[in-house]
Amino acid sequence: MMAERSSTQNQSTDIVIAGAGYVGLATAVALKFSAPHLSITIIDAAPTGLWRNDTRASAIAAAASRMLDRLGCWDAIFPEAQPITEMIVTDSRTSDPVRPVFLTFNGEVEPGEPFAHMVENRVLNASLRNKAEELGVSFIEGAGVNGFEQGDASLTVRYPDGKSLRTRLLIAADGVKSRLREMAGIKTVNWQYGQSGIVCTVTHERPHHGRAEEHFLPAGPFAVLPLKGNRSSLVWTERTADAERLINEDDFIFEAELEQRFGLKLGELHVEGQRKAFPLGLTLARDFVKPRFALVGDAAHGIHPIAGQGLNLGFKDAAALAETVVDADRLGLDIGSLAVLERYQTWRRFDTVQMGVTTDILNRLFSNDNIPVRALRDLGLGLVERMPRLKGFFIRQAAGLSTTAPKLLQGQPI
Template sequence: FEAAEIEEGPLGYMVEDRHLYAAFLAAMRAEPGITHLPATTVTAQEAGPAGIAVTLSDGRRLAGRVLAGCDGRQSGTAQRAGIGRTGWGYGQAALVCAVAHERPHGGIAHQFFMSSGPLAILPLTGNRSSIVWSEAEAEAKAIAALGDEDFLAVLRPRFGDFLGPVTLAGKRFSYPLNLTLANAYVGPRVALVGDAAHGVHPIAGQGLNLGFRDVGALAEVLVEAHRRGEDIGAAEVLERYQRWRRFDSTLLALGMDAVNRLFSNDNPILRAARDLGMGAVGTVPGLRRAFIRQAAGLAGTPPKLLRGVGL
């Protein structure tokens, strides 16, 4: 896939979490409407006809019109609102690290599909790349327990030598892979955002992008409702957010699930089918551009904030 095939610029950007996290914290601290409560958690929430209140672990209570649950795959917000989840594990775990290499990557991302799971090589600044390497759980656990040099000895044959010798450029991490979808994105005065609504396989790197779309859509819905004089926590207002985001994110999550299942095996029939499909994508320009636009987050109607348009 080449960015030159579309008019909107690069397919995407790789941003290291440490920089993104610092930027988020700086923006929140600069916003007078956001109160910073370090080492505080929510222990209870109670929705009523006029608003919703949360009780904090230090005994304080906060109240508002709507509660946005942005608290991850094990969302306490969703659990307290009685929103269940549907999902399954993949029997895989991701091994994540950054590596330095001799040759420049040219801003190109690579994804190698192996029977045990995909290996993504994602460009960072300089001659560095981020590795997201999926393996069967038992194998991943054994690899994660290795020392750095032994870890590299297992990685190098899979990575290849197209970027020259590789060395570790930071800490290593590992986490289990699963799919988890909230059975509803909204509840009484509650809206779920990001992984609280949908936890997807990292095969296409779309988890964070889906979360950004949720944030943009919820902000747009609430701002427009407020301007019309509506109660921003009313069920009919939050339902607009759910209608906007639930189908899109569920479709993408199940699509990534299908791609992972299709490629993470050695079944000869499936191998022939996926080779045929990849060949079609590679030779039909319109189909290829559709995949590029979907991966770049340009399909459909993105929220205004993701298009650089103010609310």
């Protein structure tokens, strides 16, 4: 059933955002918070309230936390957010009795400011939705965009029941398999890794003390990410056939396989809620914009989760696009013109390609059991461990802190 809130009877709106995931919501909030006079409508194909069933969690980098704080969302998130106080990296086989630690990171980028927090997706979504509604963003849910038609001064967006909206700018935030990207004729660079990421939450007997762990195993990285309480979120990479087998095993066998990789340092383990597997690949859009059309989040780029940067790249898109549009609006420019949107594309494309290539290389380097390659990468990890300044640089990069970042990611208003 299609639900509409904040009626769109005037049949026109300044901006339409297709997709009510975290990046779509963050884009809407950033735009409306910074330019309250702009009318914004979110159209989402998912049924109303489906997001409440999302049992996953996400790593929110320090820069994204600053943005969420600036937008008035962080106060609702913080009580449920688990700071990452330390991170360790190991490289071993599943059968190895000992996993030597090659690299450790202190979790702070500034005194009292962790480089990242773990936040459950339902908490993040609720905060962004509540803020969007408070600011006056309109929602049309249970109905995806059927198509759109380009005009000289506007674009017409069509959705079910023969309804349509005229808009000055359409933003596609509809995921890595974006239908709108395809409708716009934007090509992608795409390949699959033959791997799937198993995602689940586990409870354990002993506290994690905020420590995150990334174990590089022959099939791919196995990440243990701390949640509030004696709970952790897992991102477990396996070859696709093995991932499908594991997902379909009963709880006893699944937890036994999990224990082999997780170990017993936190005591007895139990899977909490659902376990799911997602195919992993690299998808990069060749263009981020067309006239009156822009891609954000996974619609623009889908990368391997090895560095935990997927969602944070999307938040960078949201901050950069909001700053581009708001600046243009204040100057009296057409917010949907290609000249305006190309600033956003120039700002974001190099960073996105760079991160996509980096995660691709890291995955290929660490997801194998070649002895010479293993010796070389372990030597490299050991050298980084002995270079505090280089470690500091890496942790600030992971935190998204940069003087060239969009203002919101620096905690500044647009």
